Amino acid sequence: xxxxxxxxxxxxxxxxxxxxxxxxxxxxxxxxxxxxxxxxxxxxxxxxxxxxxxxxxxxxxxxxxxxxxxxxxxxxxxxxxxxxxxxxxxxxxxxxxxxxxxxxxxxxxxxxxxxxxxxxxxxxxxxxxxxxxxxxxxxxxxxxxxxxxxxxxxxxxxxxxxxxxxxxxxxxxxxxxxxxxxxxxxxxxxxxxxxxxxxxxxxxxxxxxxxxxxxxxxxxxxxxxxxxxxxxxxxxxxxxxxxxxxxxxxxxxxxxxxxxxxxxxxxxxxxxxx
DNA sequence: ATTGAGACCTGTCGGC
DNA sequence: TGCCGACAGGTCTCAA
Numbered sequence: 011x012x013x014x015x016x017x018x019x020x021x022x023x024x025x026x027x028x029x030x031x032x033x034x035x036x037x038x039x040x041x042x043x044x045x046x047x048x049x050x051x052x053x054x055x056x057x058x059x060x061x062x063x064x065x066x067x068x069x070x071x072x073x074x075x076x077x078x079x080x081x082x083x084x085x086x087x088x089x090x091x092x093x094x095x096x097x098x099x100x101x102x103x104x105x106x107x108x109x110x111x112x113x114x115x116x117x118x119x120x121x122x123x124x125x126x127x128x129x130x131x132x133x134x135x136x137x138x139x140x141x142x143x144x145x146x147x148x149x150x151x152x153x154x155x156x157x158x159x160x161x162x163x164x165x166x167x168x169x170x171x172x173x174x175x176x177x178x179x180x181x182x183x184x185x186x187x188x189x190x191x192x193x194x195x196x197x198x199x200x201x202x203x204x205x206x207x208x209x210x211x212x213x214x215x216x217x218x219x220x221x222x223x224x225x226x227x228x229x230x231x232x233x234x235x236x237x238x239x240x241x242x243x244x245x246x247x248x249x250x251x252x253x254x255x256x257x258x259x260x261x262x263x264x265x266x267x268x269x270x271x272x273x274x275x276x277x278x279x280x281x282x283x284x
Numbered sequence: 285a286t287t288g289a290g291a292c293c294t295g296t297c298g299g300c
Numbered sequence: 301t302g303c304c305g306a307c308a309g310g311t312c313t314c315a316a
Contacts, residue, residue, distance in 0.1 A: 013309055044292070044311080068310075086310055087294075106294085125293045127310055143311075170287070179311085188309055250309090272288060275307080291313080297306090 012084035014151065014184030015233035017068050020090055022238060025063045027092045027117050028072060032059045037110035039103060043126045044085060051132050054078060055111075067147050067183035079138050085127025093118045147183040151226050156182060158223050162215035165205040172208070172222075173201030174272050181205075182226065188250045189229050191277045195249045195259075196225035200283045201276045202269075249277040257282060 012020070036052045059075040072080040093101065095116035103110065109121040109130055121130065139145060148164060149156040164181040165172075175181050176190040185193070194201050199218055208219040236246060248258045249266050257264035257279035264281025 016309075083310080085293095086308065123293095124295065125308090125310095127293070129311090168286090174287090177310090186309055273290085274310095287316090289314090289316105292311090294308100296308085299305090300303090 012068060012086075012088065013186035013189050013233075014065075014068060015189070015230055015237045017070060017084060017184070018065055018234050019237035020084070021063055021065045021070055024070075024090055024092065024119065027113070027115070027119060028060045028063050028111075030060065031113040031115050031117070033057065033111055034114050035112040037103075037112070039108050039110070043108060043123060043128050043130060045129060045131070047130065048132060051130070054132055055080065066144060067150070067179060068186070069144060077135060079133050079135075081129065081131045081133055081138070081141070081144070082121070083129040085123060085125060085129065087125040088121065088123035088128035091120050091122065093120060143179070146180050148179060148181045149183065151182050151184055151230055156223065156227075158215035158219040161223055162209035162219045163213055165219075166209045166213045168205035170205050171202050171271055172199060172205045173276050175205035176226075177272075177274065185226060185230075187274050188247065189226070189233065191250045192248055193222065193225040193229045195278060195283060196229055197221040198259075198282055198284065200280075201271065201278050203284075249279065252277060 033055055034057075036055050038047055038052060041047065054076065058078070060072050061075055062073045064071045064073070068083060070082040072082070074080060098118045103120070104122060106122045106124045107120050108123055108126070111119040113119065121128070133141065149160055161182065165175055168175055173190055173194060176185050176193070177187065191201070197218070199222055208216055208222065210216055252266045253268040255266050257266060259279065259282050262279060262282040264279040266277055267280055269276050
């Protein structure tokens, strides 16, 4: 479930539980997720006060009194839940409850991840700054820094398909497979056109870049609002997972198609996305 | 330097 | 009912 909007919803839900709390005990119910937990993970986490919870792209970052940062990524199937002390006493950890953070408030925050593509790591400021994936992230799509000029610049000369470029976290950070499809449909742009077509030869943004930036911001903003409300109706998408259905654009009359681009499903309307 | 393919895991769903 | 393949919202690594 987790692209930027879902991760932001998780952050909003966890922030009141985590920020200001002290971690009294850490339970690791296995030795690794996508990567092994570092040896210092548990000892250096226990006793720390969480001073804030922020999000960068699809990463959740909990800052600690020690100066370290607890880096969390949900991968494909990760989720968090917060339990009160009473709930925690009653309930046995489930099969994929891998990490339990017990807090001095009595609450417990549980990380569950069946596929274990998620990540939890503890980094000092130097290691955080040097983190390959995080340091290389492109602009936050909802920030003013992400505009048509920035997108066109990042796509300049890129021969990859536009949809594939949107999934490249160095170009724009936090967009995933669903919202890449959705934004391209809103913008009326074909997922298979070359990313470079967003920029003129001089690298200036074309009108398509303006439309795409507006579409990305609109799609993500709406999704954050919906995620916050816990709105997961199956018809919440315009094209994603809707192969064979009618294109929702008024007057289009096209049919949604599915194709595979670099191993991921793309859903789009061949009629109104050019 | 880019780019595609495969790998990492488990669960679910549809078809036979 | 049961088995089997295809597929899933993400990244990483490796070879061309």
